[in-house]
Amino acid sequence: MNHYWFEYRPYDRPFKQPLHTHHGWWSNRQGIILRLTSANGQVGWGEIAPIAWFGTETLAQALAFCRSLPSKLAAAAIEHIPASLPACRFGFESALEMMQISTTSITFASPSPHQLGAVHNSYLLPTGEAALHAWQPLVTAGVNTFKWKIGVANLEDELQIFNHLMQKLPADVRLRLDANGGLDYYQAYQWLQTCDRLSGHTATVEFLEQPLSKHQLKEMLQLAERVQTPIALDESVATFEQLEACYTQGWRGMFVIKPALIGSPQQLRNFCQQYCLDLVWSSALETPIAQYFIQHVLIPSIPVVQHRAIGFGVDQWFNDAWTTEGNFEQLWQSLSLTGTIE
Structure with missing residues (x-):
């Protein structure tokens, strides 16, 4: 042994x-x-x-x-x-x-966004009005996919900031909205309707991530049928057992996977080889040690249904030099x- x-x-x-x-x-x-x-x-x-x-x-x-x-x-x-x-x-x-x-x-030396092929990485914007300017240097560096947290302030205020942000972002940018399960059904529908109205006229909303609580899968399935903007599950599929349960209950939309939280990497591999899942890889704000394994060992070993930017553009949130x-x-x-x- x-x-x-x-x-x-x-x-x-x-x-x-x-x-x-x-x-x-x-x-x-x-x-x-x-x-x-x-x-x-x-x-x-x-x-x-x-x-x-x-x-x-x-x-x-x-x-x-x-x-x-x-x-x-x-x-x-x-x-x-x-x-x-x-x-x-x-x-x-x-x-x-x-x-x-x-x-x-x-070494952990981080390549520049151009070296990384920044089109393949999603970067986390600050919440609120700070997002209206934070995207600019990243777009200049070649980034074209962002995540923005919502559900942290008044609905009307956030929608107003969102509309301003969408008017400012270049047309080829993709934005992911992440509610962390913080909306009710009415609020989620308001967000999704707003995204649908903007579709084709501004930057693209790639998906709304986890609009409702992880206990409201049935309601998210209903929402997904009412709108064009895709919904992605996140907190609902935090662990492998939850991922398996949501698939069994009929979810065939996107699954946001944070590998550092999911559990067994081999279990995840086996499941993804058996079923065709539309995966979005996402950071749990881990150190370069877990990031290296996820990006260089795990992700390349799992079948790709659709190429999507991976959500590991988070190094700018830390004060230390661990990643450089x-x-x-x-x-x-x-x-x-x-x-x-x-």
Whole structure:
């Protein structure tokens, strides 16, 4: 039986400015970096990046799970991580997969948007009126897909800002609206009707993401039949079990997948190989460790139904240099055993 030496270090990563969503203000991204070492010295890096209000375990539960494990860990222990700990399951399974990749020469230096082919990346705009100007330097750099959070202020005020934003954005830009489940049925219909009216006259609204609560799948199915603007599920499919349930209940629209929250990468692969899903890949504001696995290992291994921009344009939200310099080992060394950034 395979065994691995197991180490972990928490991190606490402040945003440049708090991120405002329907769930409230978010000022710090917290999680856990994992390191597994095999008997022959191979190292696998992983990350546990839970978001409790999104449907995963809490950070405290993830830390308690890590503390409960021995320093010499059997592979079977990873295989039996419960579904109630999806972020832990992702972190450990991705670390095992990363063990097959030599990471010593990999750095986190982020290419410019032109080098990335920025058309393939979606960038998160600030909420409210700040979005009216924040898009401009990114479009100049070649970006053409943005996400904008809604459902955080008065409906009429947000619709007014939205109309101004759509008039300002270039015609070839695509905008994703994300309500984080914060609208009621009437508000969602108002948003979708507004998007339908603007269709063909301004920049394109690619979809409205999670307009209603994750408990209102039936209502979202009804909404999708009443309008032209597509609806995408996000919080409704945060974990693999939820994804499976929504598909079983008839959802055939877009699925926004945050791999760091979904649970087992292999379960996701198997499901996507069996069914043709219209996937939109999205960041959970994880560190470059999870981002590397998601973008370079997981996404290329899953069939593509339709090419869509991936939602990993989030580096500009952080104060640190984790994404522009260093590598896996240097990031690890920058964390103390208690998880503070030195």
